[in-house]
Amino acid sequence: MLASVNINLGRKLVRNWKDKGKSGAATDPEDTSSRYRPGDLQALALSTKFTRREIQFFYRGFKQECPSGNIDEDGFREIYAKFFPFGDSNQYAHLLFNVLDKNQSGSISFDDFIYGLSTLIKGSTEDRLAWTFSLYDVNNDGFITEDEMLQVVGAIYRLIDTTQSDHVSPEERGQDLFTKIDANHDGIITLEEFMTYCSKDATIMSGLDMYNLMWET
């Protein structure tokens, strides 16, 4: 009986180990057993509120760039860099990658991609702000520290031509913003503080309106 228990245990362990490998990460490009297949189109359409055609369009583009079904950070950075030829997009791409890669597996599958996109395009203002909060929250601990804020602001400024010197440096801007958002001045920003600030600030609200406009068509 002990032997059978051992065998079962062994089998479970092997299965676990295999499943881990199958969760979507394809670190070894030759390992075809861990090739990624997206979920059912219908289910995706229902859960992400995109139409079938839209999901098809996105998937085709996704698959064109990463035929294996997963994209790792380097590939993601390359693609993102194509949109910002004048600056250094690596930092911001890194931040984006972290947000999209929910389970921290090191690669983004199509499901991650489409869910992220759905939140941004089809989600409500609260969802979008929550997503933005998690973008700023680099280490995913639920709070934004000043360092994280500076990191994000610096990354954004680097997207544009880095040799230009603005009259306001990114550090100053970041600190300024941090102190503004951090209402109780405890050195960290929580989700509530973030939401409160964004809903009060006129510029941000108009920015969000513009953002909504982008997706109305």
Add this chain to the structure above:
Amino acid sequence: MASVAAWLPFARAAAIGWVPIANNPLPAPPIPKDKRRADDEKLVINVSGRRFETWRNTVEKYPDTLLGSNERDFFYDEDTKEYFFDRDPDIFRHILNYYRTGKLHYPKHECLTSYDEELSFFGIIPDVIGDCCYEDYRDRKRENAERLLDDKMSENGEGNLVKLTNLREKMWRAFENPHTSTAALVFYYVTGFFIAVSVLANVVETVECGNLPGKKEPLPCGERYEVVFFCLDTACVMIFTAEYLLRLFAAPDRCKFVRSVMSIIDVVAILPYYIGLGITDNDDVSGAFVTLRVFRVCRIFKFSRHSQGLRILGYTLKSCAKELGFLVFSLAMAIIIFATVMFYAEKKVKGSTFTSIPASFWYTIVTMTTLGYGDMVPSTAMGKLVGGVCSLSGVLVIALPVPVIVSNFSRIYHQSQRTDKRKAQKKARLARIKLAKASSGAAFASKKKASEARLAAQEAGLELDGHKEDDIFEMQHHHLLRCLEKTTNLYHNVENGHEEELREIQIGDLEKSTPTGQHRVHLNAPSGAPLPAEGRQNAGSLATISQLGGGEPSPPAADDNNVTGYMRISTL
């Protein structure tokens, strides 16, 4: 940019991260006028019957090519709602793959020029060929260019045949290409003969000829028949000197000629003789005189002008200089090593032939080349061991650079053979081309006559039944040429050789097509423009035909112009 068009929505979505830190209000987004999503549309591209379908997005990835820009609208077929290209579908496959994957591949089985043509038609520059295929493409392009250059050069070389009238240039060409004239050929063979005679005389000079009466030892022929050999030598040297001076005179660039290898060989061949004449029978210098005779053997190198194989061999050795250098260097290294070891191994042996290291060099060389004369043999066990290793390594060291030299020789030899073959084929090819041109010229002339007759008949208001179904293009073309003739008062002319048969054919046709007897009378009556069998100027017959119509006769001035100022058109 558009290659990641599907990701653009994501990039825009991710811009939400910038919203909190924005100082200024963000600009309004552009609203597409056309609500329909353009990226969902498929294009059908029909290339010579084979249909390719792709997303509009795919081809718009590269907007500076034909397919990606408005230029493709020129090829849009409204009836079938597809883009039609009358091009090669096999190569188009690769071009479309370029749009799909971003990499342009070059198929090895396709001809380079046709591929290049397709690329230039579709507006794609060859530089975007992917790394996997780029080298192959470059190599073939270079080969092609070299071949074209070769052809052009040889064409130019032969094309200049008619132009040179200068004596000097004629002589130079005669020297370089013996096949251009009989005199050159004669000269070529005479010099060849004398080279052979000279070399043979040098050889026979040293053979033992039998005894002179009163002498004990047999004499070499050179000393027995001294006068004969001297006369022979003089004659040969005369010929060679004359040849050299003539070449020097005819050379277009004298300095370059003097520095060239062949001229140096010529000089070395004849100089010993003159130096020998100058030297008296002094004992001191007679040794030097004997040495000079050795240089007479250089005459044999003069054969390289006569033999292409020899030239190729020389050229090969020159081009393999690096390999030969490596061979010599490695041999030298090995020789020194083994000679040293042998010397110290055999030093203790009494009466050993290995007296010094340089003396051991001889043994090493003989062993490494596996000659093994046996004049120097090791006696100690150590020496024998080293000798064995020496001979084995010799085989290896010599065998290594030899295949490189052989392959070089083979390549150059085949190249020169191909050039020769092409030259020979070129003559046949030119003859065939000329024939084709002539026949097309004849066809053109006959058609021209037919249409002119028809036009003339039309002018006269005749009805031509049995109207031949000539296509409208030909008729318009001839009408155009006729307008030109009328404008300039000159007439088109064709090669004299063909006109007789053509004229007779035309007359025969005209007889069939013109029913009225009146015209037949005109035809048969030689009205100042007879129908001779001899090659008369065409103008006369044209005048006849134009008078056939009965309309205004060709102006007399035109007649004179016909004869004197006719225009030769190149047959199309």
